[in-house]
Amino acid sequence: GAGVSQSPRYKVAKRGQDVALRCDPISGHVSLFWYQQALGQGPEFLTYFQNEAQLDKSGLPSDRFFAERPEGSVSTLKIQRTQQEDSAVYLCASSLVTGPYEQYFGPGTRLTVT
């Protein structure tokens, strides 16, 4: 594809609901990253996949956050029992694994928990 795509672009959830956010990386990009961006801050790392393997999930803020990439392309970030502090923009990025390692970002999903 032309770029990284994410859906939905906006999501409003009631506190306690589960949400699923989708990321379609650039075709051929083996590496996939999820970041969380709070208002007025820079993005912060959540988790990293190389193909279908989740190599680093050290940035996930709690066990309510779960990510998967079962076939090594599309990835889903799931948040269970959403809380107000989960409100943020969730960004997905992809890159080559063999270099150059430039990351390209999707437009993000803005999650609002009410």
Added chain:
Amino acid sequence: GIQVEQSPPDLILQEGANSTLRCNFSDSVNNLQWFHQNPWGQLINLFYIPSGTKQNGRLSATTVATERYSLLYISSSQTTDSGVYFCAGGPGAGSYQLTFGKGTKLSVIP
């Protein structure tokens, strides 16, 4: 982990003016990138610059890896340059997550 400090945090320019944005890193970084986040939130890639100097139109960037800093130069600024500029770097020479600074918010006024 790596700490990234960007300066200045806010910058207001008259259209046509030049500016320099700076990014300091607490440790050696690779995969250093500069981004422009537009008002709709999209992160737009400006430069991938682990070292050296690159130019693209009115923008140029220089990274001095041995001194752990990078500079972004904007010349003849335009109102469309407004937004937030982020630098980010990864810890190793490979595919690693990026650590971002807090950004520089640029406002260019006519």
